[in-house]
Amino acid sequence: MTPILADIGNTTIDLLIEGVRHKHLIADFHPNTFTQEVWYSNVNHALSPILTSLPNWHTIADLVDKNRYYPTMGMDRIMVCEAIENGVIVDAGSAITVDRMEGGEYLGGFISLGLKAAQEAYGRLSPALAVSFNFEVDLTIMAKNTPDAITLGFLAPLIALIEGYGQTIYLSGGDAHLFKHFLKGAYVDEMLVFKGMKKLLEKGSLC
Amino acid sequence: MTPILADIGNTTIDLLIEGVRHKHLIADFHPNTFTQEVWYSNVNHALSPILTSLPNWHTIADLVDKNRYYPTMGMDRIMVCEAIENGVIVDAGSAITVDRMEGGEYLGGFISLGLKAAQEAYGRLSPALAVSFNFEVDLTIMAKNTPDAITLGFLAPLIALIEGYGQTIYLSGGDAHLFKHFLKGAYVDEMLVFKGMKKLLEKGSLC
Known part of the structure; x- marks a missing residue:
């Protein structure tokens, strides 16, 4: 039987059970009700003690060659990198992580604010900037109104x-489709974390 | 006698009196104690009623051809544009405004979060990202640690x-010198708002 795969974040958990995805809020999630084998990628430190106490829950971190990444890098970010041999991977969620792979080697990355966090930060700066982003904006033209000016300023x-990296672009995360609007040639792939986990499990079982 | 010039923001007021700059907190600022003529650029809407009620305080907005800019654009931003014929003007304060001028015409601009606002927004997103920016980071290399990853992600x-605009770059605002570190060829000019005001006053008196 294929093990369940779990991508655990700070607010939600994404499960892949026999090829079908299930999303739950962390608040409604009780790992001890699972009897099957589960492999998980976790960035939620509060859940670590219970997960490590359950014998059928296995962390994918054990299969990662950590020398290839950096110590504080989130496990979900490592998984999307493991999934891709060559390319730029943009995971657009509450934060936006951008990572580059070349010949299976991690080149490094950077972290931007997520769209929601950025918009909120503008609003906090000044009531005049508490406007919504305009995702219809033309990024090639300088802005002449406030919504365009902040959307352009961020995006x-x-x-x-x-x-500019000139590599194939892979998009994942809740805002992937918004980014696809501006990055026409990019591939949206919501399965990248699970793909990385699967690759590591296959590699692991070969050793 | 040269009139006093005043650049009024949301927390501070910058005065130019006979060529000497004086900076005050808005809380310590009492416009009715001035007997001289004052021309001001103001983005602080709370102060507008008192300023317009004082006969010796004159708004520079009256001398601006507003068709050249957009309605919600801050007056300080318009002043830095008035000061420059050709170039990109980066005013790096609590927000970072980037505006382009060509042949004295306003091409438009955009608004980024200021360094402090951006850093705070990262910290709000996750405790793991509540780290300081590293201004020694090499922006040409992808990051392999969290402080570098967020600094790179923002800067x-x-x-x-x-x-990329290939124009002369002018820097102003409290973080101008930090930006100078990354924009080697740029000119730091803390007098841009006053220069724009002076140019408008000279033009105004010629009509």
Whole structure:
């Protein structure tokens, strides 16, 4: 039987059970009700003690060659990198992580604010900037109104830098489709974390 | 006698009196104690009623051709544009405004979060990201630790976009010198708002 795969974040848990995805809020999630074998990628430190106490829950971290990454790097970020041999991987969630792989080697990355966090930060700065992003904005033209000015201020530099690497672009995370609008040639792939986990499990079983 | 020039923000007021700058907190600032003529650029809406009620305080907004800019654009931002004929103007304060001028025409701009606002927004996102920016980071290399990853995530796209315009770069605002570190060829000019005001006053008196 294929083990269950679990991608555990700070607010939600994504499960892959026999090829079907199930998303739950962490608050509604009780790992001790599972009897099957589960492999998990976890960035939620509060859950670590209970997960490590359960004999059928196995951390994918044990299969990762940690020398290839950096110590504080989130496990979900490592998984999307493991899934890709060559390319830029943009995981657009509450934060936006951008990582580059070349010939299976991790080149490094950077972390931007997520769209929601950025928009909130503008609003906190000044009531005049408490406006919504305009995702219809043309990033190639300088802005002449406030919604365009903040959307452009956040997105134009980020999109330009990501495109500038000249690599294949993979998008994942809740805002992947918004980014796809600006990164026409990119591939949206919501399965990257699970793909990375699967690759490591296959590699692991070969040793 | 040269009139006093005042650049009024949300927390501080910058005065230019006979060529000498004086900075005050808005809380310590009492416009009715001034007997001289004052021309001011103001973005602090709470102060507008008192300023307009004083006969010796004159708003520079009256001398601006507003068709050249957009309605919600801050007056300080308009002043830095008035000061420059050709170039990119980066005003790095609590927000970072980036505006482009060509042949004296306003091309438009965008607004980024200020360094402090961005750093705070990362910290709000996750305790793991509540680290300080590393201003010694090499923006040309992908990051392999968290402080570098967030500094790069915020600065690398912004710097790349600003440099990409291929225009002369002018820096002003409290974080101008930090940006100078990454934009080697840029000119730091803390007098841009006053220069724009002076230019408008000279033009105004010619009509």
